[in-house]
Amino acid sequence: MLNDFRISFQVKNAYTVNEFIYGLQRIPFIGKFIPDSLYKMKFFKILSFIITFIREIIKIFGFKLLYIAVFLILPLSLYKSNSYEFFMHIYLFLALIGSFSNTEIFNPTRDKYYMIVLMKMNARNHTISNFLYFLGSTFIGQLTALLLLAHNIVPWYFILLLVILTIMLKFIAINFYFYRMKIKGQVINENKPESWTLYFGLIAILLCLAYGLPYFNIVIPNYLFLIISVIILILGLISIKTVFKYPNYAKLYKKLLNPDNVFVNSEDAQKNTIIASNLKQISIDTTITSNKEGFAYFHDLFVKRHRKILSDSAKKTTLGILLVGIVLLFVLFIVPESKEIINNFILNYLPFILLLMYFLNTGKVVTNAMFMNCDHSMLSYRFYRQPNTLLSLFKERLKTLIILNLIPALTMSLVISILLAVSGGASFITYIVVFFSIVAMSIFFSVHNLILYYLLQPYNIGMEMKSTTYTIVSIATYWLCYYISDLKVSSFTFGIIMIIFAIVYSLISLFLVYRYAPKTFKLR
């Protein structure tokens, strides 16, 4: 058993270092200078051992210290209490949460997958040896953290009792899971509960009992705590035998360690999830047709079959704007003093609307749907990447995107104009400028999002967004909008600048797409 533990530790070491080197090789600019020969260098094996060792130390002591400090010492200080009964009350409920949510045995990890599934290690030996390590590290880590942080609150013998209870509760939870499996005939995965509602409901109840009762000065009295402890100890001792003698670990892990459970973040699993969720977005309405031709026909069918995802967000935004407008109108009538504030805001803080429009624009959602359900497949056809094809489709898409975003933008323009009129009014030309500058902002973001998509095509063939440049430009756009939103400039001046800028930007963008998109818009 000790040998099994040693081997699994070595395997963990090996893939830790391999992942480290693999990660280095994927760093932009630096990665290409990292040779494959590093994988066989002994230095990295030692480095890996050090990394694993440090990681274990942090896991055993660091996380436990943080856990005790955040979940126990901090609440106690907020309750201004130094009572060990408060402490033990909260601890017990937290230990209950930990017992069923972190059993180790029902956690489908990569280590287990590699050792039990791929390397055919004896499931029982692997499980028991690693479970003993888990219990040992929990015991030492928890005990150390409690002694360091709670020695002046809880007597040492109660600290010892709390740690033992933690361990016993885990045995009881595992035994309970074995029982449930036997009754229901299905494997339990602690990361994917049968019912998330029940799971989070139970956690919420236990958290309420842990922190809510002490708020009202209600905690488990000492004598009751001791009775509960005795029950837990007895049930725990009974469960220990079951856990160590359990004969079906091999059967359990055969079902639990399927790649979907283990590699929840693997590229394949992610890709399959993305594909499945995107296919669901396609409308199966058989009456959908189009009487257009060529690209207009292709795009028309795309829009009609994705109407829900394309227009849902715009509809919700429009509704939100209307609601806010109605509330503000109501406020204007109820509180006359608010008129000046709102009027002043509209006349002097138009740049703030730019930031708002940045968040409200659906460009990213739409381009995402375009890639996932259309361009991902079509880009492998060479005719689809021809300059004329690209430009024809780009024009169709731009029209759709602008129209989709114009619905909330026009609503906002209208709402702001009404608010301006009701709050004290402004000159006719100001109305015009404010109205059209919001429309210009919407058009600008529609063009901007589509241009970025065509010029930087950020997705790879695995449907992940992998373009560093795209991320940098997106962040820069946000910061620019944020900076502009803080500018002290009249809405009239800003509105004029915005309208001119949106027109110039759109014209330059069209030229850029025609000139560069045939080279940039392709599968990576």
Add this chain to the structure above:
Amino acid sequence: MKLVIKNLKKNFGSKEVLKDIDFEFTSGKIYGLLGRNGAGKTTLFNCLNEDLDVDAGEFYIMDGEKRKIESKDIGYVLSTPVVPEFLTGREFLKFFIDINKDNITDIKTIDEYFDLVKIEPEDRDKLMKDYSHGMKNKVQMLVHIIASPSILLLDEPLTSFDVVVAEEMKELLKKLKKGHILIFSTHIMELALDLCDEIVVLNNGTLESIDKSNMNNDKFKEKIINVLKGEENA
């Protein structure tokens, strides 16, 4: 007409995948492209289809005179079929014919095209997201048959077909080869020997044609295996 490749090179980091490819493919033939795993068959196809930029060298069509390969000249059938799943098979063909009608000679009706690859009438108006792998593959193959490019690159296209459809597809490809260059990548030796007029091996980053001369199939197979193993030069 010939497809001429001259001194083509493609590296990934320090790894030279395509070293110095010099080769000429002639129309009217199906070429079986064989190579071991990771030999660079897909990389070669990606370079010819301009999905990847080459590091050195050139490739062009020699049709009386040298000319650059244009989009309409080349078709690439991927091993994993990709089709726009939000369209029905009929809608996709309609769109494809609409935008390529200037380049398509002898346009047939959409149903006639479906008949060609034996897609059943009840499947023609279904969304392609509900198509099987094999049906998607048929549609992908069909658009290339309709476009009829001078050069057709086929990356293991028959693997997802059942035996009956695979036989039908083989016959279709044999009919299609007249006036075209078909380069067919596969790992299945029997398929290559059965379907292809010439066997080309991609080994150590270079292409070489394997001369069959008067050998029977068994001897020829043995020779190809030896070349693939790097034990003997053809």
